[in-house]
Amino acid sequence: MFGLDKKDTSKLIIVACLALLAPFILNPFPTDSALAQFNAGYPDLMQRFVIFGIFAIGFNILFGLTGYLSFGHAAFLGVGSYSAVWMFKLIGMNVIPAIVLSVIVAGLFALLIGFVSLRRSGIYFSILTLAFAQMSFNLAYSVLTPITNGETGLQLTLEDPRILGVSATADGSIPVTNLFGLEMRSTFEMAVGPWAFQFNAGYYLCALIMLAAFYLSIRIFRSPFGMMLRAVKSNQQRMNYTGLNTRPYTLAAFVISGMYAGLAGGLMASMDPLAGAERMQWTASGEVVLMTILGGAGTLIGPVLGAGFIKYFENIFSKINDNVLHTWFSFLPDGMEDAVVFIIHPFIGKGWHLTLGILFMLVVIFLPGGLVEGGQRIKGWLSRRKSKDGGKAAGETNPAE
Amino acid sequence: MGILEVKDVGKRFGGLQALSNVNLSVQENSVHAIIGPNGAGKSTLLNCLVGKLIPDTGSVMFDGQSVLGRAPYEINQMGISRVFQTPEIFGDLTVLENMMIPCFAKRDGAFELNALSSVLRQKDILQKAEHMLEEMNMADKRHMHAAAMSRGDKRRLEIGMCLSQEPRLLLLDEPTAGMARADTNNTIDLLKQISDERDITIAIIEHDMHVVFSLANRITVLAQGTPLVEDDPQNIRGNPKVREAYLGESA
Numbered sequence: 313m314f315g316l317d318k319k320d321t322s323k324l325i326i327v328a329c330l331a332l333l334a335p336f337i338l339n340p341f342p343t344d345s346a347l348a349q350f351n352a353g354y355p356d357l358m359q360r361f362v363i364f365g366i367f368a369i370g371f372n373i374l375f376g377l378t379g380y381l382s383f384g385h386a387a388f389l390g391v392g393s394y395s396a397v398w399m400f401k402l403i404g405m406n407v408i409p410a411i412v413l414s415v416i417v418a419g420l421f422a423l424l425i426g427f428v429s430l431r432r433s434g435i436y437f438s439i440l441t442l443a444f445a446q447m448s449f450n451l452a453y454s455v456l457t458p459i460t461n462g463e464t465g466l467q468l469t470l471e472d473p474r475i476l477g478v479s480a481t482a483d484g485s486i487p488v489t490n491l492f493g494l495e496m497r498s499t500f501e502m503a504v505g506p507w508a509f510q511f512n513a514g515y516y517l518c519a520l521i522m523l524a525a526f527y528l529s530i531r532i533f534r535s536p537f538g539m540m541l542r543a544v545k546s547n548q549q550r551m552n553y554t555g556l557n558t559r560p561y562t563l564a565a566f567v568i569s570g571m572y573a574g575l576a577g578g579l580m581a582s583m584d585p586l587a588g589a590e591r592m593q594w595t596a597s598g599e600v601v602l603m604t605i606l607g608g609a610g611t612l613i614g615p616v617l618g619a620g621f622i623k624y625f626e627n628i629f630s631k632i633n634d635n636v637l638h639t640w641f642s643f644l645p646d647g648m649e650d651a652v653v654f655i656i657h658p659f660i661g662k663g664w665h666l667t668l669g670i671l672f673m674l675v676v677i678f679l680p681g682g683l684v685e686g687g688q689r690i691k692g693w694l695s696r697r698k699s700k701d702g703g704k705a706a707g708e709t710n711p712a713e
Numbered sequence: 714m715g716i717l718e719v720k721d722v723g724k725r726f727g728g729l730q731a732l733s734n735v736n737l738s739v740q741e742n743s744v745h746a747i748i749g750p751n752g753a754g755k756s757t758l759l760n761c762l763v764g765k766l767i768p769d770t771g772s773v774m775f776d777g778q779s780v781l782g783r784a785p786y787e788i789n790q791m792g793i794s795r796v797f798q799t800p801e802i803f804g805d806l807t808v809l810e811n812m813m814i815p816c817f818a819k820r821d822g823a824f825e826l827n828a829l830s831s832v833l834r835q836k837d838i839l840q841k842a843e844h845m846l847e848e849m850n851m852a853d854k855r856h857m858h859a860a861a862m863s864r865g866d867k868r869r870l871e872i873g874m875c876l877s878q879e880p881r882l883l884l885l886d887e888p889t890a891g892m893a894r895a896d897t898n899n900t901i902d903l904l905k906q907i908s909d910e911r912d913i914t915i916a917i918i919e920h921d922m923h924v925v926f927s928l929a930n931r932i933t934v935l936a937q938g939t940p941l942v943e944d945d946p947q948n949i950r951g952n953p954k955v956r957e958a959y960l961g962e963s964a
Contacts, residue, residue: 315831536817536835537828539806543814546803553763553801554815555789555878557823564826 320530323613327526331519334358335509342506349636350628355499355512357627359583361620362515362522363576368603368615369522369529370572374565375601376610377538379545383438383597384425384445388418388570390452390592392577394459397466397587404477405487407496407517407582411575418574419567426566430559433548445597452589465588489582491517496583514583521579522616525572530612532568541565573600602668606675608682617683622668629664716741716914717762717882722771724757731757732768732938739882739931744908744915746925749935750959755918758935759886762916763795764788776881786823794875796885800867802874804860808851811859811870812842815878841877849873865896872903876911883907885917889924901927926950934958 316324330337339353352358371385392414399410429440452460460466470480474487481487489496496514503509532538540561543551551558581587590596599622607618637653637660644652659667679685715738724732732754739745749755760766762773764785773780780788789795803811816838821827833839846852849869854862859870868888875883888904889897901924908915908928919925925932925946932949934941936958942949949955 317831317833531831532828534831534833535828536821536830536832536838537826539810539814539832540817542806543803543810546805547801549797550801550803550874551814552785553789553795553797554874555786555818555823556814557784557786560824560826564828568828 314527316530316534320534320612324523324527324530327613327616328523331362331523332516334361334515334519335511339507339509343508344506346639349631352624352627353510355497355510355515356583357623358512358515359518359579360623360627362518363579363583364600364603364619364623365616366518366522366525366579367573367576367600368607368619369525370569370576371600372569372604372609372611372615373529373532373541373572374569375604376615377533377541377545378562378565380430380433380562380566381438381601382429382441382566382569383594383601384429384441384443384448385569385573385600386594386596387425387445387448387592388422388573389577389580389596390448390587390589391421392418392574393581393587393591394452394466394577395574396578396581397468397585398459400468400474400489400581400585401466401472402475404474405489405585406476407489407491410489410582411521411578414574414578414581415571416574418577419571421574422567422570423563426563426570430562430566442594442597445592446594449589449592449594452592460587460589463589465586467586489514489585518579518583521575525575526612526616533612537561537564602672606672606682608684611682611684614682614684621683625668625671626664629660629667630662632660634661715739716776717916718772718774719758719762720772720774722758722761722768722773724754724761724766724768730938732761734939735771735935736940737933737943739914739916741881741914742908742912743931744904744917744929745931745933746929747916747918747933747935748920748922748925749941752937753935753958754938755935756886757938759795759884759918762788762884763793789818789878789880790823792881794878794880794883796868796871796875796883796888798886798888798890800864800871802859802867802871804858806859807855808857808859808862808870809842809846809855812845812874812877813838815874816841816845819878845873845877848876865892865899868892868896868900869903872907876907876913880913882914882916885915885919887919887921888917889919889921897921897924900924904928 314321335353335358338358339351341347341351367389375381395414395417396410399413403409425441425444429437429444432440453463468486470486472479478487494513496517499510499512501508501510540556544558544561548558577591603618603622604615605618606621607616608614634653634657637656638649641649641652657663675682717739719735719737722732722735723730735758747755747758757766761768762780764780764783764787767781775791775793778791780791803814813832820838843852846855851866851869851873854866859867862870889900892900904915905928907913917928929946931943932946933943934949934955941954941958942952944952
């Protein structure tokens with residue numbers, strides 16, 4: 313289907329089902345139950361899942377295929393966000409021009425940074441990209457204040473021209489982002505018994521774009537271009553002595569992944585029209601590296617899983633506080649309850665990074681291929697157990713004969 | 714006029730004059746061996762031919778065009794393929810994919826942004842790669858990871874990859890170094906077959922005299938960075954100068 317083989321089509325279908333049914337899948341617990349805080353089916357959070365999914369899918373095209381580890385991809389995300397917000401300020405509140413511009417601007421920016429950074433490989437490449445990203449961050453934070461509005465961040469105001477729209481709505485407020493009239497924030501709530509499911513227009517736009525981005529990445533992975541990128545990772549020397557110029561291949565991969573990051577940034581601004589310099593900070597660049605490695609670098613579905621995994625834990629673990637813990641462990645005797653809460657305390661709330669760090673370490677040590685490798689191992693273990701059972705059954709029948 | 718003409722090439726590394734006044738003419742469709750004791754400058758010369766090093770003096774002409782100052786990939790696209798001392802293949806890719814990449818390089822040139830069509834739809838490339846694998850007797854290994862193969866197989870694959878580009882000149886850098894006798898003989902047979910069946914010139918750098926004398930129809934002896942003799946194999950064998958270079962004056 314769509315020019316994909318059977319396996320890839322099934323991957324696409326799995327991701328499509330996960331994305332389109334996310335409001336159900338992420339809301340397994342009734343609204344009033346004690347477990348409701350593990351629900352993640354809120355528009356805001358679901359949007360972040362798929363947007364960071366796009367970011368990680370794009371990053372994986374560079375890192376997973378060519379092995380070039382960029383530590384500055386957040387710069388493209390930030391540039392995309394700024395471009396989109398400027399589009400909302402100048403043109404109008406429709407998200408399409410904003411997203412298109414953010415992809416183009418991020419692509420051009422990636423061309424510039426990639427052209428310089430790709431003169432080196434390995435750790436030097438990583439450091440160059442990191443330096444560029446920090447430069448961009450600092451420029452956005454201070455020097456380029458007229459464009460970026462510095463530390464306050466770029467926001468919409470009532471004075472913006474919006475030549476194809478209105479500066480202010482009839483009731484005097486700032487108009488909201490929309491897709492040809494469909495407001496991104498509009499949410500349809502469906503109550504089924506004790507459950508409440510939320511279907512948000514913005515989320516579904518992001519999800520559809522993420523599916524398109526995922527489909528495109530499958531095509532790239534399976535194309536001659538993708539094969540050349542894997543060859544770059546495997547042996548650049550052989551590439552050069554086989555008449556292939558590695559530079560344009562790596563640069564093309566860099567620009568494509570930069571455009572994915574710009575798309576993610578543009579979508580982020582489309583969901584919530586503001587852009588701040590902190591989106592370009594090195595921690596944001598590091599996060600996408602974590603997502604890709606955690607999910608499984610070089611695999612198709614890994615980055616999506618990694619992005620969802622990290623964003624879920626970020627939101628859920630950081631929401632748990634001591635009070636919640638006390639209610640959970642209230643069945644324990646008083647002293648023990650306090651002790652248990654004391655032990656768990658550093659891992660929750662603001663300390664959720666500690667939990668993430670431990671999870672990341674465990675995955676890297678025991679599952680170097682990321683969550684995808686974990687899935688494969690479970691699958692292999694199940695099929696082995698099944699065949700063993702089959703073998704046992706056969707063994708039992710043999711003597712009877 | 715040979716297909717490869719090296720004129721007055723010199724190369725200095727700091728205080729070491731690695732090559733000086735190297736003149737070499739490789740005739741079309743011959744098998745030309747470059748031999749010499751350790752440190753004679755054989756590898757430096759080879760690196761000057763493929764664009765890895767640029768000589769300080771002299772010229773290197775391939776088929777009437779200068780190769781100096783061109784990047785390795787450009788020189789390869791001119792028709793020179795190189796086989797390395799330790800096989801350089803794409804270890805993470807399958808054997809078939811390894812064979813497809815030079816086919817793409819031959820068809821599409823140094824860069825082609827072919828990002829949306831599936832590899833499996835490139836019927837001409839697949840066919841050519843499969844054909845080459847059969848010719849190299851490796852068709853049964855096509856889905857194997859290249860890194861998992863034995864050294865002899867890797868060497869075979871690398872030679873096959875070079876041949877699938879249909880080069881006019883094949884450069885081999887000690888192709889049998891570190892190989893067992895049986896593997897060495899297989900490689901000799903393979904190279905013989907290649908030079909007999911194809912319209913190709915082979916230049917080979919080699920240590921092993923057995924390999925040199927079973928393949929070459931022209932030999933250049935290099936010593937201390939300059940060519941000592943260039944002659945036919947039977948004359949090289951008895952040449953006292955060559956013995957001296959290899960065994961020292963006392964012999």
